[in-house]
Amino acid sequence: MCNLVHSTARVFTHALPIDLMTPPLSEDDSWAAFCVAISRAWAVSRWGSVGVVVGCSGGADSVALLRALCELRSHRLPDACQGFIVAAHLNHGIRGDESDGDQAFVRELADELGVDFLTDNVVGDPSTDEDSLRRFRMSFLRQQAERIGARYVALGHTADDNIETVLHHLFRGTGPAGLAGIAPHRSLGQDLVLTRPMLSITRRVVREVLDSVGQRWREDSSNQNGDYRRNWIRHELIPLVRSKYPDAENAMARAARSQREWRSVIDSLADDWRDRHLISADPLELGRDASTDSCIVIAALQQIWTEQGWPQRAMTMRHWQQLYNSINAASDTVDRYQMPGGIDVCCAERGVVLDATSLRRSP
Ligand SMILES: Nc1ncnc2c1ncn2[C@@H]1O[C@H](COP(=O)(O)OP(=O)(O)OP(=O)(O)O)[C@@H](O)[C@H]1O
Known part of the structure; x- marks a missing residue:
């Protein structure tokens, strides 16, 4: 059993709806192509006029998602539109100063992008397993979304996360649902949907496009998530498979997609x-x-x-x-x-x- 104590949620508010000062999208750069890929996966017309809570760890993937959604919304929708975007970060407190640094980073990013920031601190035991952390995070994101009347919680899972999940399920034992990988959309309640618009984009592309616009992100110094089996899949198995089957990741992604169908x-x-x-x-x-x-x-x-x-x-x-x-x-x-x-x-x-x-x- 891990011992967790919640501190009072700190809420930083800005006027809504958002009003961004970012330049218009040009179709010829990699960042613009990235935004287009996100809008193909999750059309702005579906979410632009409602509330979206973006779970942001400060890592590259969720930073890219937050920034892209903000830009898409401000450039594709009229000012009068009533929707809003909120950045939400749960500080798990298991990496000391580094965890506080992640939280401060997301707060600053939200400020730069002109969106609300919601956060909470958890005084956690460093030995808390990855599944429990994920559950705490989801419960925080869900509660915040319900409290402010958002319709979506958006997360930055990528194509790599999807493949790692499929392999993890396969080795652990699974049925057809496990082989279909991470669901792009899932209901979180009556009027709340969890969405993952970056499932067709790789981690490498995300870092390249962030570099191309000079957007910083936080790197976990251990470069590891807490699950040693997933780390082994990510850092050892997949590179080894890639060395023999260069197209294996695309092949696995296609297999998971057809499994989902x-x-x-x-x-x-x-x-x-x-x-x-x-x-x-x-x-x-x-x-x-x-x-x-x-x-x-x-x-x-x-x-x-x-x-x-x-x-x-x-x-x-x-x-x-x-x-x-x-x-x-x-x-x-x-x-x-x-x-x-x-x-x-x-x-x-x-x-x-x-x-x-x-x-x-x-x-
Ligand atoms: N501390 C957190 N607070 C809020 N949302 C989070 C947090 N950690 C992760 N998330 C959300 O969950 C998604 C998946 O979590 P995961 O642990 O795989 O991401 P990560 O590698 O820590 O960070 P990122 O995906 O941002 O690079 C993230 O993309 C992000 O949307």
């Missing part, structure tokens, strides 16, 4: 399966089915887990398969067991009941 077909079949097999919502009971392919039933089960907010981290393909077998089994098979995360499964005569009572009771 297949995934969306399966998701709509899974939606349809749920409509036909949901017997009751409370308790959640699913009818027996011996004829539908496992990939569709498992996708439907994963959707249910996500919607219900049930823990999924410890659920492996073996667990999903076990659930599928129960749904697929003959109607006289009566059985009871528990999934990791605390969901009880009861195989009754007409179907399978999923019960979260034990989960709600656990501290």
